[in-house]
Amino acid sequence: MGAYFQEEIECASAGKIKQMQDERLAAQVKHVWDNVPFYRKKLEEAGIKPEDIKGRDDLHKLPFTTKADLRDNYPDKLVAVPLDDCVRIQSTSGTTGKRVVAYYTKEDIDLWEDCCARAIVAVGGSKKDVCQVSYGYGLFTGGPGLNGGSHKVGCLTVPTSSGNTDRQIMFINDLKTTILCCTPSYAAYLGESMKEMGMKPDEIPLKAGIFGAEAWSEEMRNDIQKTLGIKAYDIYGLTELSGPGVAFECSEQKGMHVNEDHFIAEVVDPETGEPLPDGEKGELIFTSITKKAFPLLRYRTRDICILSHEKCGCGRTHVKMTKPLGRTDDMLIIRGVNVFPSQIETVLLKEGYQANYQIIVDRVNNTDTLDVHVEMTPEVFTDNVGEISRRQNELVAALRSMLGIKANVTLVAPKSIIRSEGKAVRVIDNRKI
Secondary structure, three states: OOOOOOHHHHOOOHHHHHHHHHHHHHHHHHHHHHHOHHHHHHHHHOOOOHHHOOOHHHHHHOOOEOHHHHHHOOOOOOOOOOHHHEEEEEEOOOOOOOOOEEEEEHHHHHHHHHHHHHHHHHOOOOOOOEEEEOOOOOOOOHHHHHHHHHHHHOOEEEOOOOOOHHHHHHHHHHOOOOEEEEOHHHHHHHHHHHHHOOOOHHHOOOOEEEEOOOOOOHHHHHHHHHHHOOEEEEEEEEOOOOEEEEEEEOOOOOOEEEOOOOEEEEEEOOOOOOEOOOOOOEEEEEEEOOOOOOOOOOEEEEEEEOEEOOOOOOOOOOOEEOOOOOEOOOOEEEOOEEEOHHHHHHHHHHOOOOOOEEEEEEEEOOEEEEEEEEEOOHHHOOOOHHHHHHHHHHHHHHHHHHHOOOOEEEEEOOOOOOOOOOOOOOEEEOOOO
8 A cells, every 4th residue: 555646536435436437427428418519419310318328337328439530620629618718738749630639628637637646646756756757748748747747746846858868867867856757768768878878777866757658568667677776657648538647557567547537448349349348358448527628428549458447456446457458550460460569579678679679561562571670789789690690580580479470670780770759660661551
């Protein structure tokens, strides 16, 4: 058992959580019916009136909301309050088409910051800590979310944003930063840079890291923990729902607690849309039940995960989700086989390489090709052609065993794959599908 930011909510009974969700869901459906023509039309087409939704047990009756719906209603057709009541927007990085723009009232921001504060306290944070927020600021939700959460906890907040690695390291050392918030790939990069400067893990003042916005494996977690001498915790969120803090890891480091007083989580079969029970792998769906400006009903995240209501050693009672086990849309189908980048990362880290790699997919003579470029670490760097060939063959065999198909592996010199200080670009798909 540890400390909590809002114990009465975080440790509420199942009955109390259900009552909260029932009341808030019914009110939210009425709110969007009254204020968002898009939702009213969608509900009417599904033959649903607000009074049909009495609580969580009626959730499955509601239609899904998709990324396409958000793009079609860009920029503000899904806003459920007068624009005068909105005080901020955040926006996604927009991988395809129009960006997603999310609107917030002052209360929406307040509740979002509560969620991020819970995440900081869950990793052992208190007002005695120095919290360095090295996520991007601006339109990206990472920086503003953790910044607000850190203020609420009372930490000394260092808003470095991403990039300028030398300055990041200087502040970690000089200000004795204890909690680092950034993407896992940037945490790994910072660790790598500190190691090169001759810093040993026990000389680094950090004790915990809150890393999200990217998929990362357990092997990468272990790697980061070892290099930085910290405990590394996962955090989950989407701009569409608010940002980071939708779910967060506790001291157990075995899945993330969903903030169920603000979001109802479901897992459905990605093909049929049918809800799945606890323990079954499927697509994660979220309904925001407290957000006023930009509330989404049954939003399809495209993330694949498993939900669990098993009792947690930390004392929190909210449902847990696994870290995303891949996505229904960044899944690569290569020669008919489903391949997730996280599987490749797992193999590389197990074989002693760092998570600096690039996957290049192409189609040659109507056949898919899968090439993986992997950086050698400075310790094992060699220009001995025979030795490189031997190691490449070892990786080819290990990847075939994991994926069930052959990948061509090229080992490249340390630091030769371009570094991203925000989200790493792992996959280049050159197929014209």
